[in-house]
Amino acid sequence: MRESQTAEMRPYHHGDLRRALVDAARRILEAEGPTALSLRAVAREAGVSPAAPYHHFKDKAELLDAVAQEGWEMLDAAMGKAMAEAEAPDKLTAIGISYVCFAREHPALYRVMYDAARDKADLPEEMHDNEDSPYCKVRDTMVALGADPGDAIDLELATSAAWCAAHGLAEMAGFKQFDHLKEALGGETPFLRAIFRHMGLSPLDRRR
Amino acid sequence: MRESQTAEMRPYHHGDLRRALVDAARRILEAEGPTALSLRAVAREAGVSPAAPYHHFKDKAELLDAVAQEGWEMLDAAMGKAMAEAEAPDKLTAIGISYVCFAREHPALYRVMYDAARDKADLPEEMHDNEDSPYCKVRDTMVALGADPGDAIDLELATSAAWCAAHGLAEMAGFKQFDHLKEALGGETPFLRAIFRHMGLSPLDRRR
DNA sequence: CAAGATATCTTTACGTCGTCCAGATATCGA
DNA sequence: TCGATATCTGGACGACGTAAAGATATCTTG
Missing domain, CATH: 1.10.357.10 (Tetracycline Repressor, domain 2)
Structure with missing residues (x-):
């Protein structure tokens, strides 16, 4: 039961960014549709830099x-x-x-x-x-x-x-x-x- | 029977750019698939500037x-x-x-x-x-x-x-x-x- | 036929995107 | 403890969609 991620209090390395990114993508998808689903928006939603996802996904x-x-x-x-x-x-x-x-x-x-x-x-x-x-x-x-x-x-x-x-x-x-x-x-x-x-x-x- | 458009010899205003743009889009679509179909690529293929299509299509x-x-x-x-x-x-x-x-x-x-x-x-x-x-x-x-x-x-x-x-x-x-x-x-x-x-x-x- | 109005096209520019690279920082293995 | 490694940031690049302003050709009207 991980609570929501407002980019506050990032203890060490974020814990499980991969999980957080997929969740963020799903949230954007349901809230704003497929056209709003950019990699940068997902990173933004998860509270990390635009390049961070590349350590968990090839592209x-x-x-x-x-x-x-x-x-x-x-x-x-x-x-x-x-x-x-x-x-x-x-x-x-x-x-x-x-x-x-x-x-x-x-x-x-x-x-x-x-x-x-x-x-x-x-x-x-x-x-x-x-x-x-x-x-x-x-x-x-x-x-x-x-x-x-x-x-x-x-x-x-x-x-x-x-x-x-x-x-x-x-x-x-x-x-x-x-x-x-x-x-x-x-x-x-x-x-x-x-x-x-x-x-x-x-x-x-x-x-x- | 308009011959192909190599951007050569553009007489006046191009004649019928709207037609040419749709044709160019179709050509790109069949040759390189939907991901390659950008507005700029279409304009390029038709031999006009990236902004030219906006005089024939809203977006x-x-x-x-x-x-x-x-x-x-x-x-x-x-x-x-x-x-x-x-x-x-x-x-x-x-x-x-x-x-x-x-x-x-x-x-x-x-x-x-x-x-x-x-x-x-x-x-x-x-x-x-x-x-x-x-x-x-x-x-x-x-x-x-x-x-x-x-x-x-x-x-x-x-x-x-x-x-x-x-x-x-x-x-x-x-x-x-x-x-x-x-x-x-x-x-x-x-x-x-x-x-x-x-x-x-x-x-x-x-x-x- | 002249000359202003209009349509068409180019140039330049802005913000966003996907992606890469060099550095910083934190964790882990010896 | 300390070097290796994993994770993240910052900055950069080229491509994208689109807007604004300027140039050029056509059309309209006198």
Whole structure:
């Protein structure tokens, strides 16, 4: 429970500047958006000189990577909570909604996460490749709900399709063009649920 | 048929600098990516001073808006071509594939397009609101393929879902994580087709 | 056609940014 | 204890977005 850092009373070397920098970056991101997130602003917010971050991160991109990683962990937690709480018939939709809601509640952070991933054309393995990653958990949920685990390719396609659908929805749900649909359906969550119903989220819902 | 601009022989006022700036921006975008796209670099490429663009655009964002708008027009054309050529059973999938292929062939431009749109939370109306916009044409195609035009909300949901699906796929198809699926399915286009099959692109494919 | 009004472009300048380097200072290992 | 090492500061460099003032070409109007 470290208390806030007003650059007052810096005892020795600051303790854990790396931690403080990531926190500062997150604070700036939520308060002022991605355009205000400069390395110098982060250093300023943490109460150190503009060059100090370079002893903890190779460059700005590496700092953003650290911020993004915390974002992925938060997203993992949000999806895990939804997986634990949701019940069978709408389980996959509930997971998808938890995904989109996270992105909508932390738009700047979500943007940093995907910008970093896209630059490397690589999703973090704790999200996609690890055995307990959200990707694998969604895939296993699909099997638990009746998807055929024999056709491995098809199962991966279904999981990937669900992920792409959630991402696309997360990025587009904020556009004005959907306002009247949200209103007609009685709020953002019903809107998301209705859209997901058109996206074949569950293989159980699929034709053929 | 204006020949290339090597800053040589500038007759009077340059003729049409606005046009030249947008072209220069597009050239930089395709050759060096979005990070290299600075206002100064655009001016340099067009052979004018760093301040010259300010007589044609309020600021950098407005230049990017102009670039983005040309991108939307190109996307419109690509989708229109697919709509004209594709035949009934896979028509919607073919349109979706044309969308994703455009994004994959012009990744930097596609990024500029959506960055600009997201900043305003507004899709360009020539894409979504106009009567002959791709959105409306996709919607009408759905009706032509058998969707119920009576349930207006549901029809809009289906169209929006298709759009979100295409966008999500466009943004994610480049990730390494999908390489083995593309390989297993014999290329990028079969991969896209297979994924779309899981995304309920057409209301005709839908359950219930 | 002359001459002022206007549009276009250049020059210069300011503040901010990412990053590097040389020094200062604090911690740690022998 | 003292040298090695890690951490932080200060100052500097070039690139950026943008504004202001001056130059130059076109347009308008008499």
